[in-house]
Amino acid sequence: YYNNNTQIYLDGTFVKANESVTDLYGQTLHYGYGVFEGIRAYATENDTRVFKAKEHYDRLKNSAELINIPFKYNVQELVDATYKLLEKNNLTNAYVRPLVFCDPNMSLARPNKVSIMICAWEWGAYLGDKQLRLTVSFYCRPHPRSIKIEAKVCGHYVNSILATNEAKDKGYDEALLLDSDGYLAEGPGANFFFEKNGVLYTPQLGNILPGITRATVLELAEKLRIEVKQGLYKPEVLVSADSAFYCGTAAEVIGIESIDEKKFRKEWKDSLGLKLQEAYSEFVRKSEKTLSKIHA
Template identity: 50%
Template sequence: MQYYNHDTYIFLDGEFVKANEAGTDFFGQALHYGYGAFEGLRAYATHNGARIFKAEEHFERLKKSCEAINLPFTWTTRELSESAYELLERNNLRAAYIRPLVFSGSNMHLTSASASHIVIAAWEWGPFLGQNLLNVCISSIRRPDSNAFQIDAKISGQYINAIRATSDAIQQGFDEALMLDQDGFVAQASSENLFIEKDFKLYTPPLDNAFPGITRQTVIAICKELNIDIVEKTLTIEDVLAADSAFLCGTAAGIIGIQRIDNTTYPEDWENTIGSSIQRTYKKLVLEQENYEVII
């Protein structure tokens, strides 16, 4: 996939520059050690124009991710939100995926960064996992241990496990992988949160070893708004395989149903599930077709 061309702008340290003219620091800690933090946002083409869903909430989480690894963060969420909107205008984008990255500069020592840089890129990108129901496998690659990593932050280097899990799943003929935590409980997919439906209730793993996704929190808010019972609890592989239906959610993927996990196919028709109802509500929410002020 081509992410930019000679006309594409990126936002780099306060300026809008051509993507193909931006240089790379080959002595940077981000490149060598994964010392960086990133976010993922989506802009949607609404009747009010291009609208970034929960922009300031995403940039606030980016700030917290940087603070978690002592990476200087010198920008306000408001100015970054405004820069993201200007970036969309400069690239003539109404619907797009937006990727901010804060990264450290030149330093070959294993010490905290004294300064940092920020880049924001945007490109047209459909749903990360497509739009068809997913075939998912249980991965042998586990989530990082919460005692060893700051797993509630989006740190660049931590996504090696996610890349490995997804790559292995695709090589086996699946679309995505579910990852277990260090105790053998189901934590999440490689980069999405998991919900299962059982007996007209939704269940999702707690945040002990799962990432606190903004889309995950939006799903929980939608459930409360629609009076859908939802429970956060540890889930075993047996719980997940015995469910009536299941779905994944994330900014890049949106909300997407699961058809089967390993050799187990879910019995409920997706269109009749709670997940499908939430999917429809979420689409109306991000497209501003309905006013859910409590959720936003």
């Protein structure tokens, strides 16, 4: 992720990654009480574009405030800092990771000191580019009465790590998690869609992370005149589904071949997911200039 020359952004300045330190008595380190983002930057025909940068930093602010971490940063300044960070590290196609963390404080009370760091590195397709073999996890997503499910909180990812490890140990590529009522929810780090009779379905907001890629897929589906329904779906509906995919910043749009060895009826090449995968891949690589022309 970094070498001797890598720079990171830390509380308003750029510092060397291998010279920056954190407090071992930090609330984030001990209790997972911090928030983060995952953003991708793409080389476009004219420039580098940090895809939906404002939306990601708005969600970071919202995540922090939902769990009572004061967010004293200006979103536009963070967007500008991200472009500068990429430039300083000679990165174009990159993954960007902002983290808001609290230290030092061993109590469970509100934080003493809040910091922000942003780092970036080159990262290929997170879940690869082959269609995934999933298994429905033993673990369910945390109940929205236990945590703030719509916030991207560090500690929530223990649930994601447990589900991922379980899936890999059983020989699958990835897990599919239900919510605590047994409805389809999401992957450890991606939102879920399935296709049935020409219509796409995706779990409604409420028990899942409101994915920015999910929102982009909804926009693209509208442009492509693909109908999408959002609701509560039991896993049994997947038996008669035609295809499915995961979407997320790191994973982008990635097809799902089977769930617990039950293959979907349609080949990926014939699915609505493939159309959206192609549309997404093209959309994220359009420069801001091209986009403003399209919208004008």
